[in-house]
Amino acid sequence: MLTLLFMVACTGTADSGKTDDSSTGGGGDATNGEALFGSCAGCHGADGTGGIDIGGTPSTDLTVSVPAKTDAELEDIIKNGYGYAMPGQYSDAQEIADVIAYLRLTFP
Numbered sequence: 001m002l003t004l005l006f007m008v009a010c011t012g013t014a015d016s017g018k019t020d021d022s023s024t025g026g027g028g029d030a031t032n033g034e035a036l037f038g039s040c041a042g043c044h045g046a047d048g049t050g051g052i053d054i055g056g057t058p059s060t061d062l063t064v065s066v067p068a069k070t071d072a073e074l075e076d077i078i079k080n081g082y083g084y085a086m087p088g089q090y091s092d093a094q095e096i097a098d099v100i101a102y103l104r105l106t107f108p
């Protein structure tokens with residue numbers, strides 16, 4: 001009984017704590033973002049550390065790069081891609097917000 005209550009309380013905190021302070025307008029769902037990150041992981045690695053050769057360009061280490069970017073910059077990269085080696089990934093505003101919520105949680 002106590003354990004169940006504790007888990008519910010924890011889940012609520014993890015969700016709402018991260019989505020409310022987003023400058024993209026909020027509403028990012030990190031849990032959905034984790035699933036969406038699957039498409040990033042193919043190039044940046046499941047742990048985000050990158051270094052994978054993509055057509056001659058090494059993928060970026062997201063553990064270093066994400067904390068240095070604003071939400072607006074991340075949104076632009078996810079939507080439009082980056083350089084020659086990374087194509088745009090998502091165009092849906094909600095999906096982009098979800099990915100950013102996951103990135104902020106995972107690579108603070």
Ligand code: HEC
Nearest residue numbers: 039040043054057058059060065077082083084085086089
């Ligand atoms: C097809 C492979 C590929 C996929 C898929 C991909 N990336 Fe990338 N990404 C790269 C490469 C390669 C670079 C480095 C490009 C360069 O330096 O010109 C990069 C660069 C970046 C950068 C810029 C880093 C910096 O410091 O400027 C960010 C942020 C990033 N990726 C995030 C993501 C996210 C988030 C996703 C998923 C939504 C994703 N990437 C999907 C290959 C990929």
